[in-house]
Amino acid sequence: MKKILYILLGLILLVVIGIGVLVTFVNPNQFKPLLTEQVKKMTGRDLVINGDISWRFFPTLGLSVGDTEFRNPAGFAEPNLIQFKQADLSVSVLPLLSQHLDIGEMRLDGAHVFIQTLNNGATNLDGLTDKTAVAETTTGNTVTHGEKNTHWNVSVAGIKLVNASAEVRNDKTKMVAQLNHINFTLDSFQPQTWTKATFDVQGNVNALTFSAQGSTEINLAADYKNVRLKALSATMNMTDGKTEIKNAQLGLDQFNLGQWSNMTFSVNGKVPNLNFDTHGTAKVKLSTDHNVITVQGLKVTNDLVGKTLPRPTINLVVDADATYDISQKLTLVSQLSINADGTQASGSGSYLATAIPDIRFALSSDNINLDSWLPAKTAVANTNNSTTAAGAAVMNAPVATENNAKTSTAEPDLSALKNINLAGMIAIKQLTVDHANVTNVKVVTSIKQGVATINRFEANLYGGKVTGSAAIDVNSALPSYRLKNTISNVDLLPLLKAVANNNLLAGKANITTDLRGQGLSEANIRHNITGSIKVNVSDGAVYGVNIPDLLRNAKAKFKGQADTGTDTAKKTDFSALTTTLKLHNGTASTDNFKLASPLVAITGQGNTSLVNESIDLMINSEIVASGKGLDEIKGIAVPIHVSGTWQQPKYNLNIKDLFKNNAALESKAKKEINRGLEKLLGDKAKDENIKNVADKLLKGLFN
Structure with missing residues (x-):
């Protein structure tokens, strides 16, 4: 010892x-x-x-x-x-x-x-x-020298x-x-012993300042290749003068490679005109090769308040499963579900984090009401009265809320389209937009190199179908656009009633649109849009005017009689209405307006200004059927001038042109006036002074 x-x-x-x-x-x-x-x-x-x-x-x-x-x-x-x-x-x-x-x-x-x-x-x-050289290799906690392991x-x-x-x-x-x-x-x-770690960091990224604090417990594996965590807790706040994160928190119950961790997070703060409070939960796992992060049961709830929102407050809930491949920088999102105040959508997508991010998605929804998310529009008065007629119904395709209203010249900022690649599909069973009900909507869209494209759009609309495509190119000083669509067999009356509270026109519509232009501000669209709109409406009616009645009243004037005052409906039935609108230099014009009906044939030409919304349209109406008190004017073309504005169109018989082109009709009208004077004045009607008065009366009526 x-x-x-x-x-x-x-x-x-x-x-x-x-x-x-x-x-x-x-x-x-x-x-x-x-x-x-x-x-x-x-x-x-x-x-x-x-x-x-x-x-x-x-x-x-x-x-x-x-x-x-x-x-x-x-x-x-x-x-x-x-x-x-x-x-x-x-x-x-x-x-x-x-x-x-x-x-x-x-x-x-x-x-x-x-x-x-x-x-x-x-x-x-x-x-x-690549220049680092290690003289001896260390594997875990075993140092190797030749054949000896210590x-x-x-x-x-x-x-x-x-x-x-x-x-x-x-x-x-x-x-x-x-x-x-x-x-x-x-x-x-x-190794293999739990120990506590704490951190405290303050700093800034450009104008953004932040601070973060946190703690966790660490357990290092015996071979030093893996580390486990538990009770991770971190908080952070940040601001850049405009954006403020008042409090962000992250919690993790435990972390171990290849095992699920329960994560909680929350963040609240504000950006200009928007306050947000976000919180959520998820299960997270990192693969044993440190390459794939898997997220299951992600649930994020956002309570939003602000003037920039379509509503004063919005509750947005997002549920999803996702994976992120670190080596490929690829995120895959599946089982995506979005609920915004009851408006629901679901789908999947992907995000590739390259120099220009690449996004793919597919979304679907049973019912979306866009009107509930948009500001209420000023109501448009019902124009189903005697001051409306066919010309304005065809010419006033873009309806303004106020005549001669000031139009915006501000171009939208679409520069972000240059920094993203995107391709996706949207399917909606029931869509309400501008009070119109659209069903079975399918949209295939893409964005690449600053060009946003709707490659295919199709939907069912009031008994018919709409198909089309569109593109916007933002690579020039003013963005350019192209729009093509076809409307087939759409019932016009309920569509116009829903969209514009307008009962002017009924019938089955077939419309082909091919438009292009530069500039997306309202002012640039009105001034620069070019192209054509071909309209073919069959088996319809124009409400608010009865053209045969107008002609009967003209006949009464020819005879020196008062208006007939008929009680027939203010409606003109037709079998076909066709025209081609040509848009150029701020004007929409037509030279082939035609309306065919059993009683009357109507042709017309004219234009409307897209800038100040004025109308200048001449319509020629001709009785083509006998009976109903129209025999005496059958075959006579009666010109009707449509003027005014989109919101207040005016319709007048052009009597001067009527007689200028119909000498026989003018002679007959003089005879009818003289006959009326003879009945009224007897032999005095033959007096020269009385005849001069009659001539002046005729000129006053028809000039």
Whole structure:
């Protein structure tokens, strides 16, 4: 027993003597050239140790390193990639005899890291990893030297990062991130033992300032290849003067590769004219190869309040499953469900994070009412009265809420279309837009290189069908557009009633539209739109005017009689109404307006201004059937002039043109007036003065 005690005392004495000799005869500063030389070989960079390297031997043996800098290559904004004021490391000596590396507290004061990406894409991290050479390989906690394996146990009393800072600068994107206050503490730990870590960070990204704090417990695997977490909790706030995140929180019950973690998060704050309160839950898993993040049961609830919303408040709930492939930068979203105040949609999609993000999606909904999300429009008065007629029904396709209203010249900002690639499909069973009911809507759309395209649009509309395509190109100073669509067998009366509260026109409509132009402001659309609209309406009626009645009243005037005052409906039936509208230089014009009916044939020509909404349309009406008191004027073309505006059209018989083109009719009208005077005045009607009065009366009536 005494021998063993003597041996132990001898070993202790030997260690003490060894430490004394080490401290006395070995100056650690002599290793500076060796360290800098090895770093130069491994990285191609300079390591500059300005401070002293000194021994520490209380409470454990260790080293302290003073001011140290690891240089950047030439051409970067700061000279150093890494620098620190003081680094301390200590190691217990006796445990080394039993292959136990017992490290004391590791402390790093005043560390600063600077990372920069230049305009040409080069960074000050380039060339570090490929030049690094490791003389011996370390696998887990087993150090290999040739054929011999030595197993070491490692423990650390703690790690402290105090008053550290960092800056990340990207000259290509003009992004500068500065972390000017970083503190990190890790309690005493060793593999397979839970220990607590805390952090506190403050900084800014360009004009955005933020701070974050948090804590978690860490368990390092025995082979050092995996780390487990539990009780992760982090909070953050940020502001840039316009956007403010008052409080953001993240919680994770545990984390282990290949296993599910329960995550909670919340964030509330505001952007201009919008306050938001968002919270959610999800199950998250990271694959064992560290490459795929899987999210299941994601549920995000957003309570939104603000003037920018279509409603004062909106509750938006999003449910989804998703995966993110880190190596491919690809996000896949499945089982997507969106509920905005009862308006629901579902689908799937993907997001590829490349220089120009690539998005794919497919969405569907049973019922969407867009009117409930749009501001209420000023009601348009019902124009089913004697001041309405066929000409305006065809010519006033774009209905304005106020005649001669000031139009906006502001172009929408669509520059974002240049920075995204997108392709997707939307299907809606029931869609309400502008009070019109549209069913079985299908839209196939895409965005690529600044061109947004609706490749295919189809829907059922009031007994008929609508198909079409459209494109907007934002690559020029003014965006250009192209629109093509076809309306087939659509019942016009309920459509016009729903969209414009307008009962002017009934019938089955077939309309082909081919339009193009430059500029998307209202003013530019009105001035620059060009193309054609071909209209064919069959088996219909024009409400608000009875053209045969107008002709009968004209006949009564010819005879010097009062208006007939018929009680027939103010309606003109027709078998076909056709026209082609040509749009150019702010005007829509037609030269082939035709309306055919059993009683009357109508042709017309004229134009309307898309800018000031005025109408100048001449319609020629001709009785083509006998009977009903129209025999005497059968075959006579009666011109009707439509003037006024889209909201207040005016209709007048052009009597002057009527008689100018019908000498026989004018002669007959004079005879009818003279006959009336003879009945009224007897023989005095033959007096020359009376005849002169009759001639003036005729001119007053028909000129």
